[in-house]
Amino acid sequence: MNFAWTAEEAAFRQRLKDFLAATLPDDWERFSQHGPASPALTEYARAFCGKLAEDGLLTPHWPVEIGGQGLDPWHQTILAEEMWVAGEPRGGQYMNVNWVGPTLIKYGSPAQQQRYLPAITGGTALWCQGFSEPGSGSDLASLRTRAERVGEDYHVNGQKIWTSYAGLADTCFLLCRTGEDRKKGISILLVPMDTPGITVRAIPSLIGEGDIHEVFFDDVRVPATALFGDEGQAWEIIAFSLVNERLGIPRYRLARAARDRAVAVLKAQGGWSGEAVRIEAAHAAALCEAARTASYAIVTKRAQGEAVGPESSSARFATVMAERRVAEFVVEYLPEALADAHPYLKMHHQRGIVAGIAAGAAEIQLNIIANDVLKLPREPR
């Protein structure tokens, strides 16, 4: 077991830090509070990702054949950590490089690849992920948005909800029902968001502007060439897509940085002398480190080419615990951060609440751990 970074990994991290220091505007900490899906950040991300691409830092972990440099999962982790701890200046484009691009390469038709990949590798595309529906959250396979084949078109009717980036996205990676089978009746359409019949409504949220939306599909017609993969193949494809996403965002990294920032502020303000505050900070530190090492155990497996199994749910839940403890620490000892005294801490707090819900809720992770890590008998359905 080696818990130290190699010189090369450390140099890669430093390169990213240097890039961020040279590129982000001076008022970035305040600016980034707009939230990763806000119009301001989305626009900024286009310029930022373009520069990342020029420096070979947008898709370095993609295989060489598809325009990457074939860097291993550790580099992917370092990249994700440095971007997230900086407030995710890639905005919604992080999804492109993590899974939309690789999925297009694996399952897309040549025409789809030609159409969509250049904007992803150039750092200008913005996708949204049309999965959840009002009646289908954790139970995604119950989704009801329907796509009906009519001649050379699909006619789409239904509703998506909680869709991040939908207000500004150019394309939707849309899950819809083409058959009755719970999972094998689901297909994927790549739908341009300016197609007539699509209505997007932003939902005001605790986590910043533009993050979640309702998207209505009212007799939306897309050509059959928008079908991604085969009809009924959606479940298989998203399983592939989300393999890279199983660990989720490296939230433990921002949680740790927020915790350290809070401690620095407390020390400067004379708020660090009591035992209670130091004990609480240490609890938060232990949970951050537990989440980080549990995540690194998964990255180790990936780096060795092994399949990542249900243990990633354990790392995910550990991250939720860390995220909450840091947020609670700040609320208790530095409440002024949530007013406007410390933009970085506010940014952490605002984003942190999502950890236990988005990309698979915490209780679903516990169900997976119970079933597949502890191998307990399943709940009856």
Added chain:
Amino acid sequence: MDLSLSSDQIAVLDALDSLAKPYEAAPLHGTGFALTDPGLDRALAGGGFLDVGFDPDLGIATAGLVVERLARLPQASEAASSAIVRPLLGDGVGSPLCMVEEDKLLRPVRFLREGATVVVAGRSVTSFVATAGQVRAEPEALFGYPVATLLSLPEARTDHAVDAALLRTHWRIALAAESAGLLAAALASVCAHTTERQQFGRPLASFQGLRHRLAEAQVRTNGVYWLAMKAAATLDPADAALAALHAQETARAVVYDFHQFMGAMGMTLEHPLHLWTYRLKLLAGELGGRGGNALAAAETLWGSA
């Protein structure tokens, strides 16, 4: 970064698995609060498992793995201090090795008996070999270790040229690695019982009220494992304090749940669960408990006020 085991570590653990097998299978009916086996202690010493920390290629990182693995056995053996603390003191120091804090002398001491080596952590590090008159055995104690009370501290003790802070770092690593194994074994034992036992026509473990708390215990236990292994690899004082803190906090969070989920069976000495959980109870207060370890971590990470 690479958290996989080295081939040497895999070999050590394989050998340890073979050694441990017969002890795992030992009959556990009505064992009393603590279970020990002199044969196991001899086999461990004979196999050199407690000395891996002296080997610079294996180091404390491998000692941590050994301690974690051994703690999963129902038999308590004095492996943690010998494997993880003793390399600081030199191989002239005998076993069992009993750790005491100079300002907390009334506490029950694990494995203390006549002839044991007592290491005293104060401002400096000293040790002595206990005599019969210094020791009162506590056969009725509610702990999963054999314990005794240290009645007096002799004036004449051997000085060790080792920094007391470093000693505490190793002690914390030992505590965390041992806790990781205890937690894992206790969790496995509860999962087995709740999978087998049926109520309301279903296995207990199919009820979500239990499943989620067991899954959360898995998350915490996994965290203790990785923090302990990291501290054993880095020997960093902050890592060690965080590992000890997380171990004690996890024990606090899960031990009563574990007994709870066993129903009355978890109150008996016929089921072995206590052989792990009642060891965790003694470790809960070591090195200042959660508060003490948290303050130590905070001090190392961020300095004082």
